Amino acid sequence: MLRPPLFAIVAVALALHSYAHPFSTPATRTRTAPSPLTGCTPSGLSWTPSGTHADAQPILYPASDTTPGWCFELGRLVSPHALAIHAAFAAGDTASSDQRVNVSAARAFCAHECTDCGASPSHCAAFVIARLAAQALRPGALTQCEYPPDSFTPLSATCEYACLPGHLSCGRACYDPLHWLCLDGVDLQPKSVMCGPTSQVCVAQQDGPMACHDVGESVGTCGGCLDPDGAPLGGVNCLAVPGVRGARCHRARCVATRCRTGYVLDGEACQPQADGASASDTRQVPFG
Numbered sequence: 001m002l003r004p005p006l007f008a009i010v011a012v013a014l015a016l017h018s019y020a021h022p023f024s025t026p027a028t029r030t031r032t033a034p035s036p037l038t039g040c041t042p043s044g045l046s047w048t049p050s051g052t053h054a055d056a057q058p059i060l061y062p063a064s065d066t067t068p069g070w071c072f073e074l075g076r077l078v079s080p081h082a083l084a085i086h087a088a089f090a091a092g093d094t095a096s097s098d099q100r101v102n103v104s105a106a107r108a109f110c111a112h113e114c115t116d117c118g119a120s121p122s123h124c125a126a127f128v129i130a131r132l133a134a135q136a137l138r139p140g141a142l143t144q145c146e147y148p149p150d151s152f153t154p155l156s157a158t159c160e161y162a163c164l165p166g167h168l169s170c171g172r173a174c175y176d177p178l179h180w181l182c183l184d185g186v187d188l189q190p191k192s193v194m195c196g197p198t199s200q201v202c203v204a205q206q207d208g209p210m211a212c213h214d215v216g217e218s219v220g221t222c223g224g225c226l227d228p229d230g231a232p233l234g235g236v237n238c239l240a241v242p243g244v245r246g247a248r249c250h251r252a253r254c255v256a257t258r259c260r261t262g263y264v265l266d267g268e269a270c271q272p273q274a275d276g277a278s279a280s281d282t283r284q285v286p287f288g
């Protein structure tokens, strides 16, 4: 059987991919298969006392509508969840206030299974956490979620996550705004690379998307950017200059081509029409 069609499909797919991600960087990629060490398990931890006919005893409850399950980051239980377990053991009630830990079952579990725990609640908490980790980190035990490549904490077995402190969300990535720009809400671009020698990352109009503008030739951002409110940051919107009806931007300078009524084209600028100037001296547009 002939192979060219498959090759052609791959080539087109690669071409489309690079077209769709002109600023693609490692930080914009998402995991297709999450790291086996990062994610959340909807299962809890239970224990069947050996030598008895008792049912399995719940120690850590599984995820529910109101509880997030148990989340791991690079093999460690994330700190809010670890703290919840330690707090429940320290409080010493039979169940934790958030109904995630059955403290009395956990105590019985530690008494039977943990030779080093003694009466120490924190040792028992650490022992329970180690058992949960051993169970959760078996292949396939964590929920398959699409996470950012880095700089995030998984929050729940329903795939919620939070960007680390100091990081912002951009599409499916978490980024450090000191070093990256988020273009159009989805594309990360390193601030150092920017857009090229004559371009700057900026907005062309109020509330417009951030994009690269050739500030040497762009009529809306001539000579530099506008800030997100439309105020100049070294740049000029040539079409907003008083008296100008038509203009272009050339080598970062506005060149007026047509003027509004009451103005005359004087070189590259529109000047207020002097009293008594005859209409034939102006190249004023015949309407407006």
Ligand SMILES: *[C@@H]1O[C@H](CO)[C@@H](O)[C@H](O)[C@H]1NC(C)=O
Pocket: 057, 058, 095, 102, 104, 105, 106, 108
């Ligand atoms: C907590 O565990 C104990 C066993 O130690 C069990 O009898 C009890 O039913 C459990 N509580 C809940 C709410 O599941």
